[in-house]
Amino acid sequence: MSYTIIRPVKIVIQKNPLIDPKQNLNGAARNLATRFGIWYSNVYKLSVQTYQLTIFVEQLVNIQIGKLGFYKFQEGYYIYTGSARRNMIPRVTRHLNSLKKKLHWHIDYFLAHKFVRIVNVQFNSKAECNLNQACSGEIPVPGFGSSDCHNSCHSHLKFFPFNFTSDTAGLF
Numbered sequence: 001m002s003y004t005i006i007r008p009v010k011i012v013i014q015k016n017p018l019i020d021p022k023q024n025l026n027g028a029a030r031n032l033a034t035r036f037g038i039w040y041s042n043v044y045k046l047s048v049q050t051y052q053l054t055i056f057v058e059q060l061v062n063i064q065i066g067k068l069g070f071y072k073f074q075e076g077y078y079i080y081t082g083s084a085r086r087n088m089i090p091r092v093t094r095h096l097n098s099l100k101k102k103l104h105w106h107i108d109y110f111l112a113h114k115f116v117r118i119v120n121v122q123f124n125s126k127a128e129c130n131l132n133q134a135c136s137g138e139i140p141v142p143g144f145g146s147s148d149c150h151n152s153c154h155s156h157l158k159f160f161p162f163n164f165t166s167d168t169a170g171l172f
Helices: 024-037 088-096 106-112 128-134
Strands: 010-013 039-041 049-055 059-066 070-073 078-083 117-123 157-160
Touching: 049 088, 049 106, 049 128, 059 106, 078 106, 078 128, 088 106, 088 117, 106 117, 106 157
Parallel strands: 010 039, 010 117
Antiparallel strands: 049 078, 049 117, 059 070, 078 157
């Protein structure tokens, strides 16, 4: 399966056997899709704790990533793996919201650049580091999004060449 990179953003929530009938993510994801005018499909009730943002960088850019310093980001696709044990939809909504916001996380600095945009959002019930480590790709910024990581993740941001698919990226 390959990604179809479209605008607006595509949101996919992976079906998983770990179904939590108490957590209704359907309505929240639908509201998120409606609010940002994004395509929404394959939404199930499940215990979601992680998300992956597929990000497209339109041209070579130099961005300061907080205290990590300045880094050059090549044109192409990036996968960022994050988590939110509570308030998942507000967290992802914050990433999607391009309005001025306080830059707090490494991903905020990256997404604030005008040539950087989210093209896909996927939710998953796998642990953040397990999902991240299953994702291949180059590490563009050591320590990006993994300051609090206890599983030897060198970065939660991975870079991919232009012609990548979910299979070659090791997703799902």
